[in-house]
Amino acid sequence: MAYALVALGFVLALNAAGAVNFAHGDLVVLGGAVAVFAGLWTGLPGPLLLPFVALVLGAVGILAARVAIQPLAGRPPEATFVATIALAAIIEQGLTVGMGAAPRTAPSIAGSGAIDLGGVTLGRQPLAIVVVGIVLIAAVWFLLERTQTGRRMRAVSSDSHMARAVGIPAGRYVMLSLALAGALAGIAGALLGHQFLVAPTQGAGHMLKAYIAVAVGGWGSVPGAVLGALGIGFFETFVAAAIGDAWATAALYVAVLLMLVLRPQGLFGEPVGRRA
Amino acid sequence: MSVPVLQLGELSVAGGETVALLGGNGAGKTTLIETILGFRAGPVTLFGRDVSSLSVEARVRLGVGYVPERRRVFAGLTVRENLEAASFLPAADRRRRVEEMLGLFPMLGERPAARAWLLSGGQQQMLALARALMNRPRLLLLDEPTLGLAPVVVADLLGRLGAMAAAGTAILLAEQRAGLALGVAHRGIVLSRGRIVRVGSARELARDPALADLMAGA
């Protein structure tokens, strides 16, 4: 479920900025780190930290685009490719220097332990993650589909030139999308940081999963990205139960490679052209 | 003699006037419209004030409606959402205005929840026009709106433009199909290779035997 938040943020940033942000995975880790340190310094409980993490990472999301994506808009795609990868390395190394390479634990959202629900035992933290995830995804859905702001964000993503020509201040809405993307990444990091710890090297893994989710779900499709992430989650859980974690991940990568070869537009995308 | 709603060099359009902007492909019609909107730099006066330093969004909000070449509706949004996104009214007024629009454009009123990319060319053209009208613009800019449309739709479109001009809207209609445009316009301006090569009343131009040559780029 947390991966769905990561993928959602990734696709929103993709649509708004028009480019893949390879640093998105590291924003997730950064979110976890902020949760760790904010928790240590202020002693606030988990749930209260989330809005703070969201704000900080929202700002970072905008900054990242300002630094590594928007100034390179007119250049060939390798430029943003390299710039965002460099940014990812910067964040990762910055975190390593700042908090050391040893993994830290983020404060939990719901306390540890488990709850009994009708005979089934569920961990409190995983349950809380699912709940928060559902709430956030529903909130984003509501924002995009039912509010004027969301409509305008989607119009700008669809055709920013035309959006301006109907009077919509496109720049503002792009910033909003990027802030939202960052906030979602940060919250995901804070949520994952308790169970899976926070370590600077996790960024690449998150990035790869989000990238796969968006490609599987149809490039640029928001519901596709969420479903893609959930699909990855289910795939990993069930396949891992059968053949073990490592092989499940390997199977995932092989499946992705096959999919790209056979049906690159993913499950929900429109057919893409081939290169000349 | 009223103050022109739009002034750009020799080009001017007054309220209630429809001016046809003619020229073949590459003659410069779209460039001119982009200059009026603000995508390109140029000395533009709108509604009596110099807007050269205003952004595109700001100019549009002064009261300009734009129907671009090839429609350019927001593909992933529904018909209703396309209209709503373009409106600057508060929520309740906005919804009322959308309903009004859907009523004025029965083609759209039939399927307000359809995603825009599913619509036919004619329906998209109507959507683009309705979207441009959401904020009751005083100046309407249209770039080749009849391209690829069935004659019935074209007639409907041109009829509406006539009604709007009668109600006081200033209209600049850029078209390759001179015959159509001159049929609804008061005046015409012919561009060739970025320069104005002919001006006159619509009737004069329509009867000019050299017009076909001018349009073909000779």
Place this chain on the structure above:
Amino acid sequence: MRALGFFWFAVLLLLPVLALLLLPPFGQRMVILIGIYALMGIGYQLVFGYLGGLNLAQGALFGVGAYAVALMAPALGTLALPLAPVVAALLAATVAVPMLRLQSHYFALSTLALAALIDLVAVHAEGLTGGANGLAGFGGALPGGSLLLVLVWLCVVTATLLQAHLFHSRFGPPARLLREAPLVAATLGIDGGRWRVVAFVAGAALAGLAGAFSATLSGVVSPDVTGFPVMILCLTSVVLGGSRHPMGALLGATLAVCLPELLRDLQGAWLLAYAVATLVVVRWAPEGMASAIDRWRGGTVPVAAVPSVPGPLDPIGGSRRLVLANVSKHFGGVAALSDVSFEIAQGEVVGLVGPNGSGKTTLLNVVSGLERADGGSISLDERRLDRLPAHAIARAGVGRTFQTLALPDDTRGADIVRAVASGAAFLLLDEPAAGATDRERAELAVLIGGLREAGRGVLIVDHDMELLTRVCDRLVCLDRGAVIARGTPGAVRADPRVRASFLGLEGVAA
């Protein structure tokens, strides 16, 4: 050597020679490491630098080479060294063809998935790779010390010189076209797919070789060599050095190896500094350090030769007519082209006119192979063209220009010259007079006249009726995808149906 210049050639040779003569073993180790990273970087430049492909598998292929040596050396001794790059190249070759057809962000993802898969195997296939602990003790028969330095640098020098020669003379201009204007490249007969596959496999071989040397140097391999940090190091060092400069990889490698030593006090922060430097370079000095050094030295940065207007052309033999028969194309329910038939003979100039949306550009796309016709045939004499890919049609002798210039420093007409230079017998010109001044139009008329004299067949799409009347033998007029008139320019212009279509008058019978 000419492509490299004396200065850089000296640097290239002096570095290993001085290291051999003057440096202690520790220093020689560093120089070996520089050579290793340079090899990987040069391999990376092939796909990423020269062809613009977003490749993220280079690091993993480096690791494949390292593991290959570790596994083969106990049995094969030094033979493992040349075999390791073969292993990497074979792996790359098996996945290359399907992957390289993908568009950029899908290609990047596929290389990322491949790299992650390789890394996963390295960590978990304990029986094969020793898992997280890796493999050791295989280095017995392998060279070390000075011998290794000589071997590595022989490869580096060869690779650098070869790369400089290939990409800065012969392959430079086509690679640039492929990178910046792939459609134009296809219409000039450049088979982008084949280039990318060859570059990818060659790059993989170099990565594998570098990995093999790396394993030889350190005597151990572990999943560190297949992990993402290696890829990041490769990418950042190539970008910093200059992704399209022959010495870019070497310069970047030097920085990558020396910087940790210089910044030793700052512990791990050197990689941070490196990443920041990369970002700065991408933003403000995208050509990289090597080009910046060239500029500082006062040398001119070599610009791709812009073709000038050709002198008298040699007459061309071969095909004599380009024939379109009943060509049709639909987009959804709309007929973009219906039943279009006409032909062009050698030495003829035919103009194609019609209002916006009449299908002229679609017709050019279909003839040049960028789009497929739904019906009818296109032939060059007896040979059918309509099922061939664009680059094959170009090779058969049909060239084409586009409305916009392919490269930023092209002059007007450069694309026509390029098409002619590619040996085209028939030329399809797409709005060559768009936005031209009167003088440019006159020059264009002369150029087209020259083409006719030299026996080329020309099809010109344009809106400039006056120019077309001057240069064309015949005109064909399209309206809504169908031919409505053909004949001499004068006759077509006077044709009432043509005049009506240009004025958009309704109700005029076709």
